[in-house]
Each structure stands twice: as structure tokens, then as C-alpha cells.
Amino acid sequence: SENLGSTDPLLDNEAVQAVRHTYPPGSESGMHSHDYPFRVVYVLEGGTAEIVPQDSTKATRTITFKEGMTMYVPAATHNVRNVGETQIRLLEIELKP
Amino acid sequence: SENLGSTDPLLDNEAVQAVRHTYPPGSESGMHSHDYPFRVVYVLEGGTAEIVPQDSTKATRTITFKEGMTMYVPAATHNVRNVGETQIRLLEIELKP
Numbered sequence: 001s002e003n004l005g006s007t008d009p010l011l012d013n014e015a016v017q018a019v020r021h022t023y024p025p026g027s028e029s030g031m032h033s034h035d036y037p038f039r040v041v042y043v044l045e046g047g048t049a050e051i052v053p054q055d056s057t058k059a060t061r062t063i064t065f066k067e068g069m070t071m072y073v074p075a076a077t078h079n080v081r082n083v084g085e086t087q088i089r090l091l092e093i094e095l096k097p
Numbered sequence: 098s099e100n101l102g103s104t105d106p107l108l109d110n111e112a113v114q115a116v117r118h119t120y121p122p123g124s125e126s127g128m129h130s131h132d133y134p135f136r137v138v139y140v141l142e143g144g145t146a147e148i149v150p151q152d153s154t155k156a157t158r159t160i161t162f163k164e165g166m167t168m169y170v171p172a173a174t175h176n177v178r179n180v181g182e183t184q185i186r187l188l189e190i191e192l193k194p
Contacts, residue, residue, distance in 0.1 A: 010139070010165070010167035013169055015135060018167050020165070040113055040115060040190055042107070042115070042139070068117070072112070091188070093190060095112055095113070
């Protein structure tokens with residue numbers, strides 16, 4: 001069965017929804033969609049991840065997350081897989097339109 | 098002279114401005130104003146801080162920041178002083194209306 005990471009809900013109000021994802025080595029998010037147009041992602045703990053789009057015609061990307069990296073990311077449907085040796089922790093702040 | 102903390106710019110676009118503040122023990126932000134109506138604050142490293150409003154008729158508050166605390170905070174003008182023994186690091190994401 002899938003080795004799923006975990007998600008801590010942090011804040012959810014009219015403007016934002018903030019969660020923290022924790023992916024031990026070898027774990028993954030499972031295929032999921034993001035509900036809001038854009039979100040801010042801040043890397044709390046870095047590592048190497050594969051981003052596998054649901055749309056199999058799109059390429060899987062390997063990304064090296066470094067602590068402190070801050071990204072502004074559009075909605076997508078994908079699976080995030082920790083293919084590295086270190087735990088990955090991401091803060092995700094969805095911006096509600 | 099003031100012992101000021103430091104600020105790393107992380108992201109600035111049409112929707113958000115993200116910065117990371119680092120306050121060693123005994124440092125402070127200096128009196129400053131926040132430009133946008135609301136921001137999300139996430140505690141990267143915790144400690145004890147005093148929040149000193151510019152308006153001296155308002156009370157100074159002591160706040161214990163704990164790692165992972167997430168707050169949704171209205172604009173204010175204040176000085177943040179690290180009165181504890183540990184370095185405080187705050188991620189601040191200003192939401193642009």
C-alpha cells in the first residue's frame with residue numbers, strides 16, 4: 001500500500017488555508033488536487049522529490065527542495081514522492097480568491 | 098544603538114510579499130509599520146518576545162512563540178523585541194488586496 005506522508009492543518013479562514021506536509025523518505029502525498037488558483041510553498045526541511053502529474057502525458061519532474069525556498073505555485077493535480085534520504089517538510093498556504 | 102534583527106526577502110509578486118525575520122536574543126525589529134491589511138505569520142523558531150505598540154497608550158504584550166504556531170494578523174505599527182534566550186525566526190506573508 002502507499003506510504004503516505006502526513007498533513008497538519010494550521011489555519012483556515014476567509015483569506016487563506018495553511019497546512020504543513022511531512023514526507024519521510026520513501027513516502028508520498030498520494031494523487032491530489034489543489035482547490036485554489038495559487039498557493040505559497042515554503043520549504044521547512046529539504047530533500048529530493050518527484051512531482052508526478054495525474055496527466056500521464058506530462059513529464060514527471062524531480063525537484064531539490066532546499067530549506068527556505070519559497071515558491072508561488074498554480075493549482076495542479078499530482079503526486080509528490082520523497083525519493084531522497086531526508087524528511088521533507090513543506091508549509092503550504094493556499095490563497096482564497 | 099539598537100541591536101536589530103535581520104530580514105531575508107523571499108518572494109514579492111502581485112499577490113503576496115514573503116519575508117523571513119531573524120531575531121537573535123536581545124535583538125529587536127525597530128519600530129515599523131505593516132503595509133498590507135493582513136499577513137500570515139508562521140513561527141520557524143520560537144522564543145519569548147515583547148510586542149511594543151508605537152501608540153504608547155496601548156499595552157506592550159509578551160508573546161511566547163512556539164515553532165509551528167500560525168497566526169493571521171492585522172496591520173500594526175510596533176517594535177518586536179526578543180526578550181528571551183533563544184533565536185526567534187518568523188516567516189511573514191503579507192497578503193496584497
